[in-house]
Amino acid sequence: MSVHEIRHPLVQHKIGLMRNQKMSTRGFRLLASEVGNLLTYEATKDLELEDYEQDGWCGPTTCQRIRGKKITVVPILRAGLGMLDGVLELIPSAKISVVGIYRDEETLEPVSYFDKLASDIDQRMSLVVDPMLATGGSLIATIDLLKKNGCDTIRALVLVAAPEGIKKVQEAHPDVDIYTASIDSHLNEQGYIVPGLGDAGDKIFGTK
Ligand SMILES: O=P(O)(O)OC[C@H]1O[C@H](OP(=O)(O)OP(=O)(O)O)[C@H](O)[C@@H]1O
Ligand SMILES: O=c1cc[nH]c(=O)[nH]1
Numbered sequence: 345m346s347v348h349e350i351r352h353p354l355v356q357h358k359i360g361l362m363r364n365q366k367m368s369t370r371g372f373r374l375l376a377s378e379v380g381n382l383l384t385y386e387a388t389k390d391l392e393l394e395d396y397e398q399d400g401w402c403g404p405t406t407c408q409r410i411r412g413k414k415i416t417v418v419p420i421l422r423a424g425l426g427m428l429d430g431v432l433e434l435i436p437s438a439k440i441s442v443v444g445i446y447r448d449e450e451t452l453e454p455v456s457y458f459d460k461l462a463s464d465i466d467q468r469m470s471l472v473v474d475p476m477l478a479t480g481g482s483l484i485a486t487i488d489l490l491k492k493n494g495c496d497t498i499r500a501l502v503l504v505a506a507p508e509g510i511k512k513v514q515e516a517h518p519d520v521d522i523y524t525a526s527i528d529s530h531l532n533e534q535g536y537i538v539p540g541l542g543d544a545g546d547k548i549f550g551t552k
């Protein structure tokens with residue numbers, strides 16, 4: 345597995361804005377979608393292409409299109425929904441496989457409460473989206489579910505990742521690549537990423 349920290353200036357600028365404690369709900373939501381969009385661009389840059397012929401304005405023209413597996417986007421509820429629009433802007437015909445997981449505040453263990461996966465998920469590449477990779481529990485539980493349903497090509501897009509969570513995901517699922525805007529310093533005693541973004545779900549939904 346490899347971890348890709350996207351150091352592109354637009355990504356770094358936007359993630360910096362998201363860290364401002366005074367950022368509005370509207371602004372945070374917009375930025376989560378925009379960084380999701382830029383991470384999608386990076387995470388799809390090695391997709392295979394094939395040549396095909398079509399009639400262009402001056403006659404037959406050789407063009408290229410994406411070949412191979414189609415994509416399903418997998419937002420982890422709730423906060424993953426904040427990245428979804430940005431991802432779909434680039435992959436508008438992707439199917440969406442929704443996974444509902446929250447992290448128990450005391451134990452930090454993932455609690456699953458919903459899932460509705462694309463029926464042909466075993467034929468697709470999954471792009472899992474969630475702003476935060478903290479202990480890694482939620483992402484590991486999601487990947488476990490996807491693999492149980494036959495999906496064998498999985499990439500994860502997270503806005504911010506903690507080194508502790510990356511290590512756990514790497515150990516559990518060495519075949520899964522992670523794309524992130526920032527590998528942050530560490531987790532605090534409550535399992536929050538430092539410096540992080542705070543509670544991404546609450547910021548996106550305006551619930552605090
Ligand atoms: O890596 P972990 O330690 O599992 O933590 C990360 C998870 O925590 C947050 O979700 P949360 O439980 O706050 O749910 P929400 O999106 O509904 O707010 C976040 O969006 C991740 O899903
Ligand atoms: O820092 C963190 C960790 C888990 N969930 C969040 O929303 N933020």
Ligand SMILES: [Mg+2]
Nearest residue numbers: 543544545546
């Ligand atoms: Mg939350």
